Amino acid sequence: xxxxxxxxxxxxxxxxxxxxxxxxxxxxxxxxxxxxxxxxxxxxxxxxxxxxxxxxxxxxxxxxxxxxxxxxxxxxxxxxxxxxxxxxxxxxxxxxxxxxxxxxxxxxxxxxxxxxxxxxxxxxxxxxxxxxxxxxxxxxxxxxxxxxxxxxxxxxxxxxxxxxxxxxxxxxxxxxxxxxxxxxxxxxxxxxxxxxxxxxxxxxxxx
Amino acid sequence: xxxxxxxxxxxxxxxxxxxxxxxxxxxxxxxxxxxxxxxxxxxxxxxxxxxxxxxxxxxxxxxxxxxxxxxxxxxxxxxxxxxxxxxxxxxxxxxxxxxxxxxxxxxxxxxxxxxxxxxxxxxxxxxxxxxxxxxxxxxxxxxxxxxxxxxxxxxxxxxxxxxxxxxxxxxxxxxxxxxxxxxxxxxxxxxxxxxxxxxxxxxxxxx
DNA sequence: GAATCAATCCCTTTTTCGGGGGATTTTTCG
DNA sequence: CGAAAAATCCCCCGAAAAAGGGATTGATTC
Numbered sequence: 001x002x003x004x005x006x007x008x009x010x011x012x013x014x015x016x017x018x019x020x021x022x023x024x025x026x027x028x029x030x031x032x033x034x035x036x037x038x039x040x041x042x043x044x045x046x047x048x049x050x051x052x053x054x055x056x057x058x059x060x061x062x063x064x065x066x067x068x069x070x071x072x073x074x075x076x077x078x079x080x081x082x083x084x085x086x087x088x089x090x091x092x093x094x095x096x097x098x099x100x101x102x103x104x105x106x107x108x109x110x111x112x113x114x115x116x117x118x119x120x121x122x123x124x125x126x127x128x129x130x131x132x133x134x135x136x137x138x139x140x141x142x143x144x145x146x147x148x149x150x151x152x153x154x155x156x157x158x159x160x161x162x163x164x165x166x167x168x169x170x171x172x173x174x175x176x177x178x179x180x181x182x183x184x185x186x187x188x189x190x191x192x193x194x195x196x197x198x199x200x201x202x203x204x205x206x207x
Numbered sequence: 208x209x210x211x212x213x214x215x216x217x218x219x220x221x222x223x224x225x226x227x228x229x230x231x232x233x234x235x236x237x238x239x240x241x242x243x244x245x246x247x248x249x250x251x252x253x254x255x256x257x258x259x260x261x262x263x264x265x266x267x268x269x270x271x272x273x274x275x276x277x278x279x280x281x282x283x284x285x286x287x288x289x290x291x292x293x294x295x296x297x298x299x300x301x302x303x304x305x306x307x308x309x310x311x312x313x314x315x316x317x318x319x320x321x322x323x324x325x326x327x328x329x330x331x332x333x334x335x336x337x338x339x340x341x342x343x344x345x346x347x348x349x350x351x352x353x354x355x356x357x358x359x360x361x362x363x364x365x366x367x368x369x370x371x372x373x374x375x376x377x378x379x380x381x382x383x384x385x386x387x388x389x390x391x392x393x394x395x396x397x398x399x400x401x402x403x404x405x406x407x408x409x410x411x412x413x414x
Numbered sequence: 415g416a417a418t419c420a421a422t423c424c425c426t427t428t429t430t431c432g433g434g435g436g437a438t439t440t441t442t443c444g
Numbered sequence: 445c446g447a448a449a450a451a452t453c454c455c456c457c458g459a460a461a462a463a464g465g466g467a468t469t470g471a472t473t474c
Contacts, residue, residue: 012314018224036314107219148420161403163460176423183462193430193462195401196368202409355450370430383453390432400432400460 003030004117007048009041009055009067010034010083015106019054022110029117038062045075052120054104057084079120102126144204145188152206154181159198159207210237211324214255216248216262216274217241217290222313226261229317236324245269252282259327261311264291265412286327351411352395359413361388366405366414 006029008019016034023029032048035041038059045053053071057064068080082103101120104113119126147155157167164182168175186192189200201207213236215226223241230236239255242248245266252260260278264271275287289310310333311323326333354362364374371389375382393399396407408414 012222012225013316014222014225014229014313015219016225017228018219018221018226021224021228022221106221109220150421158402159406161398161400161406163400165460173421174423176425177421179461180422186462192368193370193401195365195405198402198405199366199368199409199414202406202414207406207409357451372430380451381453383455384451386431387452393432 003028004052004121005030005032005048005050006117007032007041007044007050007053008034009036009038009053009059009064011036011056011059015056015083019113022113025110026114026117038064038067041067042070045071045078049075050078052079052081052101052117054081054083057082081116081120081126144206147185147188147206151181151185151188154178155185155197155201156207158182158185158194159201210235211259211328212237212239212255212257213324214239214248214251214257214260215241216243216245216260216266216271218243218263218266222263222290226320229320232317233321233324245271245274248274249277252278252285256282257285259286259288259324261288261290264289264310288323288327288333351413354392354395354413358388358392358395361385362392362404362408363414365389365392365401366408 006023008016008023008031010016010019013036016036020031020034023031032050033044035044038055039062041053041055044050053067055064055067059067062070064082068082071078071080079101081101083106084103101123102116103126104116108116116126153171154167157170162170164178165175167178171178182194185197189197191197191200198207213230215223215230215238217223217226220243223243227238227241230238239257240251242251245262246269248260248262251257260274262271262274266274269277271289275289278285278287290313291310311320315323323333360378361374364377369377371385372382374385378385392404396404398404398407405414
């Protein structure tokens, strides 16, 4: 079987090193390169034409989401696997929307990386969803509700600590309107008060 | 010269691998262990008595700040170097307050790691302060207030969306007490309501 | 043209929160 | 031991939010 050509993109040399180490212990993998950012990655992709790109989601400059979009557009044959820490899980859905084929947590084991590569190679989606950290304080966040632009606007202002009437003044509507948006937000996020709302919104990276 | 005994603590195997690799290329370093969490780290410290502990700041369970505090208390001779990504800069000052001797960004190069170790070994502070990320969208948050354990507990429950009286039942105290803690939290975070409180707490990684 | 949805506005009642005071009792630590 | 910090408890009051209704307008979509 041909080896899988893999390119890794991450702005942390340490992660790059670790990933390199792990990949080099997987027999069917041939590492075509390690990039410390999205721009150099694009060049390396052109030069090396890897089969799979494993990329960090949050990086300075072009982030993983944009990188994925560009790869999928310019090289539809190349698969992308997103890497993340638990802090940025809200970005995962964006990656998937942009055509990523899977995602890995940065605390993934060699076995999981291997599995991800094999799964993606077979044109299937790999979702590293074995959330074993129920007792670690990192609870998972659910789907991000679809918010209207007005709701997002109000949510931001609520998070800033403004009251309904203060928000009303700012966006030139009646306090009743703001209150309606607030209620809709509570409903959409399925929470009972502002505290829960902001916590969830923060977890989803909305505030 | 005697080799420096170094212990690395991080919950991401990948970072651990990368760090191991980098350290193994530094001649004067002897790696005494790699821990994937603060608790196992404490055991390894007792067993191995390293000279320097390099620890991630944000980890599930006991975080780097607490770990540093414990190490400095129980083993004053051991130096601690904090590791962080740009997201957690607010925690850095806390680490320093707790007696950390320096900090490294996770995108540090081998040279910087070497420099950090040498600097710290000579009882000086190493600050990796080449801040080039002004345009990366990672806004800084202010200092994290020092919270008592009870306050943290209450903060968590507030974030979960419980009311004062619900929290009171859960932790077997009077609602008045919970309210006091809540007010103290508002004061410490310098915010006027729960929304602002939770937003800040989330930014500081407390909820 | 009917239906949907976003955005707007209105009202009442109950509960919770926020701000302002206190005070006492444990813990912790030098 | 003795001071300081943490944790506990108490009261009042006004403001804000939550929960429950409902209604209208305009744009888009089927």
